[in-house]
Amino acid sequence: RKEVEQDPGPFNVPEGATVAFNCTYSNSASQSFFWYRQDCRKEPKLLMSVYSSGNEDGRFTAQLNRASQYISLLIRDSKLSDSATYLCVVNRNTGKLIFGQGTTLQVKP
């Protein structure tokens, strides 16, 4: 079993839709959590950190459930420019960031 698991998708949604991705992690010692965005043939870039109380950045909302060991990302009012792969990332504070496989989002006009 992979330490960080994501549904690879693709998720195909129309513009304006709300879409949610989940990510599960297996190591309860995990301390820090992030969502990264990766465009095709580009490097990953930080989208947002995920805090225990949940956090929002514009149209993006991240949630953490430590008891169930999952992280979620909600995107409201999807734009064409949101089309990308979204990577769930877990840090055990050992210097090793563990990446999920990524979830691909395609937003259609």
Added chain:
Amino acid sequence: DVKVTQSSRYLVKRTGEKVFLECVQDMDHENMFWYRQDPGLGLRLIYFSYDVKMKEKGDIPEGYSVSREKKERFSLILESASTNQTSMYLCASSQTISGNTIYFGEGSWLTVV
């Protein structure tokens, strides 16, 4: 802005060749990383370094070595390239171990023939 620069973007090498991938960061970060990314497998950590001349194995160190002689530079070495090392290689850096943002270079696409 943090800049992580990978000098070689696209390389084609022959089986058995020695390959050097160079990475330089300009933010005085303590930690540097080498990942490879393959379809269906995601990013996998090869090696990381938390200080000059220090290195730690990641999840897939076999067939690779690294060198960190200066704080800003972290090199990945393929001693004898093989076709299964064809991949995209990503260098990254971060300020601390405990959860600060990790910044990636643009990637080096290596094809071994």
